[in-house]
Amino acid sequence: MIFFVEAIASAILIFGGVFLLIGSIGLTRLPDVYMRLHAPTKATTLGIAGVLIASCIIQSYRQESLSISEWLITLFLIITAPITANMIAKAALHHEIAPIHRTQGQELIVTAKDRTPPPSEAKED
């Protein structure tokens, strides 16, 4: 394999791996469930995209033809990541899992759970 292609593929692969690790570190380190949601949904999107692009480059080079089926997984994960995050947030809100106490706007949790407008607006109406 040419040195140049190999170098680029390795760099992208390690880049993706580091982001996957950051996502997992965030999952372990952050204090409550709402904050934990942020790390995996965002960091893993770029992480998996990095690994897939590296795989795409290497397979294209080995087969001597363009291999683009990896993009299918990337697209699928970009579409589904926010949906998963939203459903987990919904589930957490539904069971009124308490966030850490320095969270701002905690009065919104009850209205968000009931799916009603926020309290300040309800008074004005």
Added chain:
Amino acid sequence: MKPTKFRFFPMPFHTFLLFTIWLLLNNSLSAGHLLLATVLSIIIPWGVSSMTTERPRIQKPTLAISYVFLVLKDIISANFSVALLVLGPLKKLQPGFVAVPLDIKSELGITLLASTVSLTPGTVSAEISEDQKWLYIHALHLENSEELIQEVKSRYEAPLKEIFGC
């Protein structure tokens, strides 16, 4: 369900999507797969077109494409900012909930807005009010809630509104 006039391409966009995904899955451009993809992408929409619901049409295709690139750019910047927040000191983080008033009416527009908000820096959309007028967002590091609401509205909602024209 009212009987509709038979059309050869009931869902042109989905026909194109099926065709592309079939070729992507098989990862080939041989004559056999091209033929199979064409046949499948014409026959499947005939069967499922009666199940679809009305959806708004894209009014401004060029704006839609530039919106996709804006979101892709924001995904990358979101990753770096979230990585810095996650690896930095946790005591400084000020998480918070925000309610964003929505102007978009269409369901597809709200779905796209919620997904975009989840993928962009420091915010995850958590819940939507029953009357579809409020979007509840959780922010990882909230400095100024008014600023965040304004940013979401001007940066993401305004172009989406323009794209779907509602």
Added chain:
Amino acid sequence: MLDIAIQIVGLILCVSLILNLYRLLVGPKLPDRILALDTMFINGIALILLYGIALENAIYFEAALLIAMLGFVSTSALCKYFLRGDIIE
């Protein structure tokens, strides 16, 4: 050089999977565990793709695609169950 990169990323992914497992076992509430499981699915996809690169075999791609789909479906099914499982409303 690619071999070294693959080994490094493999190590990184194993560490991430262990961190996810920690959250899956400890995670105080059920949503934490669902989130940990979802992240494990994604790390698993990356590990399988890495294995495919290392063995110079393109067939692992299909397995990764299947795991991506199963991961999404199972996560949303778990969340739906958790939302609806509560009878007293």
